[in-house]
Amino acid sequence: MKILLILFCISTFSFSTVLEDYLNDLEKKVLKEKPTFKGFDYKRGEKIFTSTHIGKRGKEVSCTSCHGINLNESHKNFFTGKMIKPLSPKVNKDRFTKTKQIEKWLKRNFKDVYNRVGTNLEKGDVVTYITTKE
Numbered sequence: 001m002k003i004l005l006i007l008f009c010i011s012t013f014s015f016s017t018v019l020e021d022y023l024n025d026l027e028k029k030v031l032k033e034k035p036t037f038k039g040f041d042y043k044r045g046e047k048i049f050t051s052t053h054i055g056k057r058g059k060e061v062s063c064t065s066c067h068g069i070n071l072n073e074s075h076k077n078f079f080t081g082k083m084i085k086p087l088s089p090k091v092n093k094d095r096f097t098k099t100k101q102i103e104k105w106l107k108r109n110f111k112d113v114y115n116r117v118g119t120n121l122e123k124g125d126v127v128t129y130i131t132t133k134e
């Protein structure tokens, strides 16, 4: 009986991560705006992450300017020169573990590159890209 209870607890609680909750929440919001929405898309996320725009201080930047194209490696911040640890949760266990942190940096970083905040759809697409890229 005890074992069954433990198994039940594991299956209902432990398998839902901050990342899953975050994406599910974004998905609900997108569906409200657009009922035909079919799910977040890696390819759209890739474009958001790698395309270049006139961003902060009028510079041509992309997300890769600070995070690089290999998300399993550290990369130099384009503006400050400081090293930023890898974005991929596969090699950096601190990534996508706190909703507040994810939201704070997405907000700031979309402004750096796009001069505006990201939409729920864009955030879902780009997070899908970052967290599933090899």
Ligand code: HEC
Binding pocket: 048, 049, 061, 062, 063, 064, 065, 066, 067, 077, 078, 079, 084, 085, 087, 094, 095, 096, 097, 098, 101, 102, 105, 106, 109, 110, 112, 113, 126
């Ligand atoms: C000007 C440099 C810069 C640019 C451009 C930039 N970032 Fe960041 N990003 C940072 C810094 C600095 C941090 C916080 C330091 C850290 O977490 O190592 C960060 C953190 C993040 C995180 C935090 C994840 C977590 O849970 O820890 C995500 C997600 C992220 N960036 C995504 C993006 C996306 C998407 C773009 C493009 C829209 C982008 N970044 C563009 C500098 C940048």
